[in-house]
Amino acid sequence: MADVQNTVMYKPMPPQPATLVIIGNPENPIYSVKLNGNMTVGRRSDVDINLTSPIVSRVHGQFTWNTSDQCYYYMDCNSLNGTFFNGTMMKKLNERGSRAQRLEDGDILRITRRNPDNPHPDAIMIIYSTSFSINDKWVRYRIADDVNSIKVGRSEDSFINIDDPRVSQHHAVIEREDGKWYIYDTGSTNGVFVNGNPIMDKILLDPRDVIRIVDTTMIFFGDSFIYNITKVRGASLSIDIDEKVVGAIKRKTLLKDIRLEVRSGDMMLILGGAGAGKTTFMKAVLGESKAKGKIMLDGQDFYKHYRVLKYKIGIVPQFPSIRDSEKVSDIVLDASKMNLNPDLSEAEKNKIIESVKNRYSLNEIWDTYYERISGGQKKRVSIAIATFNNPSLFFLDEPDSGLDYANRRNVMEALKTTADQNKMVMVITHAPNDAAELFTKVMVLAKSKKDKTGHIAFCGTVEDALEFFEVDNLQSIVVRINAESEGGEGRADEFIEKYNLLRGNNNGN
Amino acid sequence: METEVKRTSRLGQIGIYVAKHFRIFVHEKGWSFIVFGAIISWLVAFVVGGKMFNTYENTKSGFFSIVSAGIWIGLFNSIQTICKERSIIKYEHRTGLHMSSYVLSHVIYQAVICLIQSIVMLIICSIYIDFPEDGLIFSSCIPEYLITLFLMLLASDVMGLAISSIVRTPNAAMTVMPFVLILQLIMSGVLFSLDGISKKIATFTVSKWGMEAMGSIGDLNSLPLKITLQYPQIQKVSNNAAYEATSEHLLKVWGIFILFTVVLTAISIISLEFIDKDK
Numbered sequence: 001m002a003d004v005q006n007t008v009m010y011k012p013m014p015p016q017p018a019t020l021v022i023i024g025n026p027e028n029p030i031y032s033v034k035l036n037g038n039m040t041v042g043r044r045s046d047v048d049i050n051l052t053s054p055i056v057s058r059v060h061g062q063f064t065w066n067t068s069d070q071c072y073y074y075m076d077c078n079s080l081n082g083t084f085f086n087g088t089m090m091k092k093l094n095e096r097g098s099r100a101q102r103l104e105d106g107d108i109l110r111i112t113r114r115n116p117d118n119p120h121p122d123a124i125m126i127i128y129s130t131s132f133s134i135n136d137k138w139v140r141y142r143i144a145d146d147v148n149s150i151k152v153g154r155s156e157d158s159f160i161n162i163d164d165p166r167v168s169q170h171h172a173v174i175e176r177e178d179g180k181w182y183i184y185d186t187g188s189t190n191g192v193f194v195n196g197n198p199i200m201d202k203i204l205l206d207p208r209d210v211i212r213i214v215d216t217t218m219i220f221f222g223d224s225f226i227y228n229i230t231k232v233r234g235a236s237l238s239i240d241i242d243e244k245v246v247g248a249i250k251r252k253t254l255l256k257d258i259r260l261e262v263r264s265g266d267m268m269l270i271l272g273g274a275g276a277g278k279t280t281f282m283k284a285v286l287g288e289s290k291a292k293g294k295i296m297l298d299g300q301d302f303y304k305h306y307r308v309l310k311y312k313i314g315i316v317p318q319f320p321s322i323r324d325s326e327k328v329s330d331i332v333l334d335a336s337k338m339n340l341n342p343d344l345s346e347a348e349k350n351k352i353i354e355s356v357k358n359r360y361s362l363n364e365i366w367d368t369y370y371e372r373i374s375g376g377q378k379k380r381v382s383i384a385i386a387t388f389n390n391p392s393l394f395f396l397d398e399p400d401s402g403l404d405y406a407n408r409r410n411v412m413e414a415l416k417t418t419a420d421q422n423k424m425v426m427v428i429t430h431a432p433n434d435a436a437e438l439f440t441k442v443m444v445l446a447k448s449k450k451d452k453t454g455h456i457a458f459c460g461t462v463e464d465a466l467e468f469f470e471v472d473n474l475q476s477i478v479v480r481i482n483a484e485s486e487g488g489e490g491r492a493d494e495f496i497e498k499y500n501l502l503r504g505n506n507n508g509n
Numbered sequence: 510m511e512t513e514v515k516r517t518s519r520l521g522q523i524g525i526y527v528a529k530h531f532r533i534f535v536h537e538k539g540w541s542f543i544v545f546g547a548i549i550s551w552l553v554a555f556v557v558g559g560k561m562f563n564t565y566e567n568t569k570s571g572f573f574s575i576v577s578a579g580i581w582i583g584l585f586n587s588i589q590t591i592c593k594e595r596s597i598i599k600y601e602h603r604t605g606l607h608m609s610s611y612v613l614s615h616v617i618y619q620a621v622i623c624l625i626q627s628i629v630m631l632i633i634c635s636i637y638i639d640f641p642e643d644g645l646i647f648s649s650c651i652p653e654y655l656i657t658l659f660l661m662l663l664a665s666d667v668m669g670l671a672i673s674s675i676v677r678t679p680n681a682a683m684t685v686m687p688f689v690l691i692l693q694l695i696m697s698g699v700l701f702s703l704d705g706i707s708k709k710i711a712t713f714t715v716s717k718w719g720m721e722a723m724g725s726i727g728d729l730n731s732l733p734l735k736i737t738l739q740y741p742q743i744q745k746v747s748n749n750a751a752y753e754a755t756s757e758h759l760l761k762v763w764g765i766f767i768l769f770t771v772v773l774t775a776i777s778i779i780s781l782e783f784i785d786k787d788k
Contacts, residue, residue, distance in 0.1 A: 288785070311605060321600035325536040326529070337525050338517055338605060369536070389604055 018072055018103075020063075021127040021138065023219070023226060024053060030138040030226055035072060039063045041126075042077075053122040055081055056111050064100060068503045069240060070261035072128065073100035074109060081120075084110040086195075087208075103128045105236075105299025106196060106217065108210060125208070127217065130236055130299055136228040143223055150174040152213060153186075154343070160227065166190055166214045166390075169343045174205070174220075181205040181220065189341055190214050191308055196300070198308055235312075235392030235424050237262040237285075241293035243453075244277070244284055254280045255291065255454045260443055262393070262426065267419040267438060269462075270428045271474065272445035273481040273492060277454030278428050281445060282397055285426070286313055298392050314391030316382045318398050324371035328362060328381055331370060335385035352388075359421075360384040360414055376407030380414050393424045400429055408434045432474035436462055442474065446481040446492035457481055457495040469495065519610045526614030534618075543625055546582040550630040553578045558637025565732040565745075569720075572727060573699040575634065576719035579658055580693050582626055583665025583715075584672075587619055588682045591673035591781070599784045608781040612670065616774055619666045627658040641727070645756045650726050653759065657722040660766035664715045667773040674777040677787070698751065715769065717751075722762040724752030 018035040039048035042059040051060070057079035064073045076083040076090045076098040083090050083098070086108055090098040105128070112123035141160065143150070152160045153171040162171070168188040175182050184202035185192045192199050193212040205211075207222040218227040239262075244255040255277045262268055272278040284291035287306045295302040302309050322331055336353050344352075357363055360380045365373050370381065379399055386394060396415065400408035412427075412435035419425040419440070432439070442465045446457035458468050458477075469477045481495060482488020517525070533539070557571035591598070602608060631654055634640075644650040672689065676682045694700065696707065697716035711717040724730075730748035737743055 310603065315600065315603065317596075317600055319596070321597045323529075323533065323594065323597060325533050330529070330532060334525055334529060338522065342517055342521070386604070 018128065018130050019136075020049065021129065021136075021228070022049075022051070023125040023127070023138075024051075025122050030140065032136065032138070035063055035065075035128075037065045040077075042079075051111075051124055053111070053120075053124050055113070055120045055122050056124060057081065060111060061097070061109075063103075066102075069102070069238075069259045071238065072103045074103055074128070075100040079111075081111060082114055084108075084112070089114065104238075104296055105130045106210065106212060108208075110208075125219070127210075127219075129217070138226055138228050141225045141227070143225070148176040152218075153188075160218070160225070162213065162216050162229075164214055164216065166341075167216070168341075171213055172211075175202075181222075183211060188213075189343075193300075198305060235264040235298055235422065236296070237298075237393055237424055238296040239285065239293075240295070241281075241284060241291045243293070244280055244289075244291035253451070253453045255284065255445075256451070258291075258293075258445075258454075258456050260456065260459045262424045262441070264392070264422040264424055265419055266440045267416055267425040267427070268441040268443055269432050269439040269474065270426055270443050270445065271432060271477055272428075272454070273447055273478055273488065274483065274486045275454075276445040276447045276481070276492075278445055279397070280454065282395060282428065286310075286315065286395060311389050312392045314386035314389055314394045316379070316386055316394060316396045316399055318401060320370075320378045320382055322370055322378070322381065322385075325369065327367055327369055328373065329366045331381060332356065332362065332385060335388045339388035339390075356384050356387055359417055374407060375403045376410045379403070379407075379411045383411075383414050383418060387418065387421075391423070393426065394418055396425070396427045398428055398430065400431055400434070405434060412438050436474050439474075442477075444469075444477055444481065444495070446496055447483075448493050448496055449483070449490070450493060455492075455496045456499065457492065458499050468498075519607050522607055522610035523614045523617065526611060527617050530614060530618035534622075539622070542582075542586055542622065543629060545585070546626040547629045547633060549578045549582060550633040554634045554637040558634075561638045562641060562727065562732065564735045564738065565729055566735050568727055568732055569699060569724065569729055571638070572720060572723040572729070573697060575630075575658075576661065576697065576716055576723060577690075577694055579630070579661050579719065580665040580715055581690060582630075583623060583662040584669040584686060584689065586622055586626075586662075587615070587666045587669035588673050588686055589679045590615060590619075591670060591777070592676050592682050593679045595677055595784070595787065598781065599787050602781075602784055608784070609778050612674070612774055612777045612781065615670055615777075616667060616770070619670065620663055623662040623666050624659055627655055627662055630658055631655050645726060645754060645759050653726045654723075656763065657719070657726065657759075660763055660770075661715055661719045661722070664766045664769040664773070667770045667777070668715065671773040671776045671780070674780045715766070718762050718765050718769075721751045722759060722766075724749070725754050725759050725762070728752075728754040730754065 020033045020035060021030065022033060023030050033049050040059055040062050041047060041049040041051060043051060043056045044058040047059055059077050060079040061074055061076045061083055064075065066073055078092055078097045085101050090101065093099045107128045109126040109128065110123060112119045150159045151170065151173055152158055152162065153169050154162060154164065154167045155169040170186045171188040172183055172185050172192045182202045183192065183194065183199065183205055185199055194203060195210055205220050207220060209220045211218040211220060216227055218225050239258060239260050241255055241258040243253050245251050245253050258281065270278055270281070283289040285295060287302060287310055290303055297309055297312055300309060332353065336349060340349050340352060357366065360383060362381065362384060365377055370378065394415070399411050403411065408431055415425050415427060416438045439462050441460065442458070442462050443456065444458040444465065445454050447454050458465055462474065465477060466472065469480050471477055471480060479488050481492040484490040553574045557574050560567040561571045562568050598611065631651070640650055640654070642649060644653045647653060672685055673682055676685060693714050693716040696703065696711040696714040697720050698711060699720060703711050729752040731754070734745060
């Protein structure tokens with residue numbers, strides 16, 4: 001086995017952008033802090049995030065960037081008043097402080113008195129977000145005594161007007177009844193989430209409840225709201241699979257410890273040796289066959305909210321799932337009618353259709369029947385119609401199978417175009433060399449000889465992958481990890497261990 | 510910039526898919542189904558035409574032929590429709606297509622086809638068969654035959670849709686079809702008299718109710734037996750209650766056809782809701 005101590009070439013990715021929104025008492029402005037690796041928070045002047053409230057300890061807590069799962073963690077440093085994490089007081093673990101809590105988009109930390117029913121006037125609320133931007137403007141809206149109904153939506157008559165096309169014209173209503181405030185969804189397209197859960201009926205709002213409408217977060221305080229005015233942002237996917245087991249009687253583990261992050265603009269190649277579990281991985285990510293673990297899509301729990309979030313993953317099937325006897329124009333227009341927001345005007349819809357036509361070069365085949373276009377063109381049509389759902393993630397299983405080089409390349413370029421629209425693209429392909437330079441990341445799955453289970457053997461940039469596996473092209477990585485019986489070198493376990501060691505090393509740093 | 514995912518309403522989806530079915534009808538020469546239906550109708554009408562409404566037995570056999578042809582036409586219209594595009598539907602379901610909208614769009618499209626086929630069938634039959642003038646509900650029996658044919662074809666057609674939703678391949682559908690047809694023919698009560706369990710099973714067949722409706726409109730019970738023509742002293746002892754020539758009876762049969770259509774549509778929708786489980 002190679003001397004792993006001498007071959008540390010993997011470069012950890014820099015911490016992903018994350019923002020803390022800090023909300024103090026109503027007299028103080030709301031402000032945002034960009035998290036940049038490990039940072040301390042407290043009242044002392046030399047901490048990274050300085051809070052002036054008397055309720056805050058001198059060194060109250062610490063944010064830590066973990067390279068292995070590419071996530072931030074928060075730990076309370078045994079502060080006097082402690083920290084509430086999403087409403088629950090963080091318990092002391094040892095002399096250093098509490099157990100580190102992995103942070104996810106929308107998590108809320110509160111520093112106040114230990115009795116939450118008696119909040120301190122200078123209590124601090126910190127919202128962790130990977131979807132907020134440091135540039136987001138936060139607005140406080142005080143509810144006047146004579147206001148009993150607050151409309152939220154994209155229409156101009158909305159009390160809280162959110163200029164985001166993903167927000168419905170009339171999205172939600174917040175209403176006062178007998179002195180209590182309630183919220184309900186007025187038939188919106190993308191739903192209303194309160195404290196992370198989609199609401200189905202009218203529900204009672206408690207002070208400090210967090211309402212999320214697309215990328216806008218509103219925090220209700222009883223007599224006021226704060227909310228962010230946001231620009232449409234990119235997508236994010238965090239995969240944290242502990243294991244995927246099949247079989248009720250004879251249990252077999254197919255995947256183990258698969259952890260990775262994908263960001264908007266990423267075009268990720270999924271490479272794998274024979275039987276390494278690429279299809280199992282794909283089905284787990286798509287939610288078709290759920291794995292033990294957690295998948296966060298755009299900051300929301302994908303498995304938990306599968307019915308709502310499944311539309312955020314666009315699938316381009318290996319074999320085209322389109323009726324042969326339709327013209328490309330009919331296929332595209334029907335897809336647009338099915339999936340575009342009916343709130344949009346005809347002009348807006350036409351603009352989108354035109355941009356899709358141009359982006360995927362459909363003009364020349366617009367009036368041609370699907371059965372008469374080439375394999376590459378068929379794939380382009382499949383990708384084009386999947387975009388109308390505006391998914392955050394596109395997952396493609398061998399989109400280039402059965403195509404010649406020119407068409408394979410053509411399809412990959414279409415996918416790159418898609419990724420460039422602030423999307424994430426994950427591709428399983430057996431011909432990665434055709435378009436190696438188009439991939440921003442590569443994830444390698446390998447089947448361990450020891451436990452006959454698929455593990456992650458690498459995740460990083462293409463350059464680093466070539467260096468890591470000591471090869472000069474992506475195709476050769478598969479040769480490295482494939483079993484000897486499959487024509488490979490049978491070195492899967494070596495690379496799995498090497499990658500784990502590097503991940504471990506980086507975690508310790 | 511594109512907008513976030515939006516699925517149109519169920520009603521909107523029905524409209525999109527009905528339009529799609531008619532486009533495909535034009536491109537795939539769907540009118541061939543109407544031509545096949547017309548040929549079968551012509552064969553039946555040609556063979557039974559001169560013998561209808563003279564004796565009880567001949568007329569009953571004639572109606573049986575028409576009912577059998579109608580069930581065949583209805584089933585054949587649709588039995589491969591859904592299973593042949595199962596992988597497409599699975600994908601579309603994932604991207605927001607409601608199965609209720611999809612199935613209802615097929616039912617609407619097939620209803621139009623069935624109506625055209627019923628009209629063609631009745632026109633062809635009228636050329637060879639001299640229908641009595643009076644109807645049970647209307648002043649003429651022609652609209653009653655038309656409604657009966659239409660509802661019978663539609664119930665058979667939706668039965669085809671239900672089979673097509675349950676099976677996974679066109680081959681499987683075509684394997685099931687003869688069994689369903691044979692069951693319909695046997696259970697019509699024409700070839701064999703039905704008792705006990707078979708009588709109960711027959712309650713769920715289109716053929717039994719098709720025969721009842723036709724027999725009622727044509728007032729089968731009023732027609733003489735063959736033997737009576739030779740030996741006038743021999744008379745029927747009792748009438749067959751299944752062919753009771755009253756408007757109530759006919760309306761009940763039409764209601765049963767509509768019930769069949771609704772239940773079979775629901776079966777289609779429910780079975781397709783599990784399409785995500787397909788490998």
